Structures are given as structure tokens and as C-alpha cells.
Amino acid sequence: MTEGNVRAWVIGLVVALLPAMALAKDARPQRLDSLETGRAWQAVGRLDIDGKGFCTGTLIDTDLVLTAAHCLFDRKTKKRIRPEMIEFRAGWRNGRASAYRGVRRAVVHPDYVFDGSVTSTRVRNDLALLQLEQPIRNTTVMPFRTADHPGSEDEVGVVSYARDRAEAPTLQEVCGIIARQDGILVMSCDVDFGSSGSPIFSFTGGVPRIVSVVSAKAEVRGTRVALGTELGEPLELLRAIIDAGRGLARSTPPRGVRHVMVGDARSETGAKFDRPGG
Template sequence: MLRFLTILALALLAGQAHADSQLKRFKTVDDSRGWEAVGRLDFAGESFCTGALITPSLVLTAAHCLFDIKTQQRHDPSVMTFRAGFRNGHAQAYRNVRRAIVHPEFSINAANKKGRLTRDIALIELDRPVRDGTVIPFDIASSAQNGQQVGVVSYARYRSQAASLQETCSVLAKQGGVLVTSCDVDFGSSGAPIFSMTQGRPKIVSVVSAKAQFQGRKVSVGTELEGQLDRLMALAQSDKRFFKKVEADIPADSLDGLTDTTYVVGTLD
């Protein structure tokens, strides 16, 4: 099996089939049309992440978003707010949070970053479904492949008041439960949906977990959903609120070559 470092190096040297597009800020209603199910997930007005509706009641995001960046303690659902289609102080729908469901094998305190990145997904159950006809939850697609064209919609620092779309970026490598992409992310982009852009309406293939560097080049890391999201959906159908933590069994060499990995939780201005 090829080591991750070799795969990523070959991908970068070979170039990308499609040139990356620039970030496009959603300045108007027309700009954001069709993307209203992506929203900003706020934590007591102190920090935020990005999330996306996958059902009228469930928001998909990154697991590490649900932990206070300073104390590493879980945020109480009572301090969370989801704002679908948030733009310049207004949102298509505001919802409070009933409960937050973290992948049972995720641990914010894990010394092994591989275990964090490969299980870094969570579901937010809203207190009420979003039934606005303009806010249409996104479907999930099978995992993206090496070289595939993808896109991302995210909030981030310096652009916290409106989401931005990067319609074209690429999967540089796929290994050990993560996707490494050329997508442009920054603090606050955690949990942002990475979309397959090739067939009809975009479908979510991953969520942003971290940003990293490879040989001086910025890359982003997304958690693969295949096999992992099904577990969370099963938990969401139960009434359980707390789950036993299980250590993940991650191949030791699955993320060789990535350095300076940084969780991308943003601080509100």
C-alpha cells in the first residue's frame, strides 16, 4: 500500500484537472440561492463553525466544533444556535439546539491527530425542523475520489457575516478516512460541507476538519462520511444524549506528510 506522503506528492506534482476557483462571497439573495441550507453554528456569541442541514432537523458539522477551544469541555446545547443561510445579520431560519451528537470514537484530547481527523463529525439536532421551502437539506454522496472536482461553502474569519463559495477545488489525496483537498478554508470553516459538484444538485461528500500544510502549500483536510455518518444517524434516531468514547484504530502511517495541522474553529468579531 502506498504511503500517504507518496500519494499526496504525486497528486501535487501531477497538477489539478481543474484550476481552483476563487472564493465568491454571497453578497445578495441571488448569490446564495440554492445554498441556504448551509449556515453558521454559533456558540454563546463567542465562536462559530459552519454546518449544513441534511434533514429538516439535523445539521452536519465537525465534532471538534462542539468543544470549547480553551477548556476542551463540551458546549452545552443551550448555548448553540444554527442560522441557516445567514447573511449580513439575517438568516432564512434561526433555530436553537435540542442536542448534539458527537461521533462516539472522537476525542478532543487524543494525542494522535489521525484519530481526531478520521472521526471528526457530529450531528446537531435542532429544537424545531426547518420547513422553509427555500431551505432544502442536502443529500449525502458516496466518498469523492482522487482528482475529483469538489466545492465548499463556508464561513470564516474576516468573512463571518456571509458564507463564501469556492465552486472548484480538487481532491489531492484520499487515505486513512480523510480527504486532502485544495479547497480554501480558514478559522471558522470547521464543519463546512465539501460537495461533489459533478452531477445535478451538489451533494455532501465530506466536512472540513482542519487546515494543514504540505511542503509549504496550504491544504485542507476533510473527514470522510462513508460508514461514519450512518453510525451518527442511528444515534440520532435514539433518545441517548451521551455515548461511551471508544478509541479508534487508525493506521499509523495514514497521514504521513501533513504538518502544522490546526483545528479551524473561528472566533466571532
């Protein structure tokens, strides 16, 4: 699907649901580059993919990281990236992380197909779980709760790494849900290259809960939007697959922490957050 077709698909979805679309007044992203500002978000981390690219992932249990399925595919070959090539860096900020973990097992949604295009089916199923080699039991890195979907009047927020903020995440605490249909969310959150897999939070009751992850970005009437799936049944299915010991397991024994460094923005992996369908 071309960028033009993606835009048409998103606009069609928005127009069908909200003929007189009005965007919420979104908050500006805040850089979490100090211990004080980033303390509450240590469970959000950078997923380094074989030193060639990165995505964002979030700890939702002591040994489970939630991200987008397309992050786990090579963009050129369209093949799965082996778990041993992925490292989760919890709370990555200015060259250091609160915890480093390799990946033992990776599961993508069974109905997800990585084919380089962005369609409603792909976005709806663009979800993956990573089981870490060892749990993170650190009082400064507390897993986030999840919720099936945001409430009808909820405002949401996103914590993400991106191409221009690879060394520290940013928090956009208020952005709006523009439209939703068949489990897909269109949100006015400010995301960019590298933000794939970033957690979308609802703040109902003052407690942040993950309600989606960033699958792609697009543009509607001059406004950049983020696309993601509601968690609900897709996440429940991934947990069941992990619990059954299925999924793509690492083929080599753990060799300790690799701490590979991501190179430039040119990536051969699905981890490069390109334009939809790019």
C-alpha cells in the first residue's frame, strides 16, 4: 500500500466515524532525560535489534515485554529476526539502562503478516510479546498494567523513543483518540521514526495503563496521527501462546549482555519506524 493509499484509508476511517472531526488540544512532548523526570517510566525501554535499528518496548510482567509485531521482521527479507539478536534496555537514558535483558522467546500475533503494507488487518494484529531470558526484579523498574481498551472519553498519552530522541524517551501526556473501529485506534499522539511499539497509556483514575501500542503513523488533514490496536483479545492470545511454551525461541544459549550499539537510521530490520508501508 502506498503512502497515498494509507492516508486515504485513515481519512476514510476518521470521516466515517467523525464527520466533523475535532482534535483535542494535545500536550507537547516532554523529554525524560533526567532521573527525576524519567523515574516513573523506567519500565519503558529501547529494544535494540542486532545493532541495526530499534523500537520501543514496555515491561508488562517481570519477564514480558510488549511491542509491535513488525519490529521483529527484517524489512528486506521479510523474515523473522531471531530472539538472540534483540536486547531490551529498560529505562534507557543517555547511554545507560536500569536493566539489560536478552530475549528468550518471541511471539507475534498468529494473524499478523509482514508484507510491507499498512492495512486495517495488519494494524489490528500488529502486536508481539517478548519473554526475557531472566525476569527484571528491580524496584525501580515496575511493570505497567494493561487494559483491554481506553474508555470512550479517555485522553491518552505515549512514551516513546524516536530517531531524534534515541538516547532518552519523551512523554506526551495528553493526546486524543480521533477514531476507533474494529479494534483499531487512530490517535493524535506525536510519534516519529523509531516509535514503533511505543505504549499508549490511559490515565483513568490517575493510574497509567497500557491500552495500545504504536503500529504506524499517518497524516490526516495536515495532522500527524498514530495508529494502534486495542489490546483485549490479541494480548490475551499472545499470553496464552507464551504460557504454552510456544513461539520463536532463541537458537543459541545466552552469552551475557551484548550491549550492541545502534548505528545510523538506515536499518535492514523492521525496527526502523518508516512511514506506513515504507
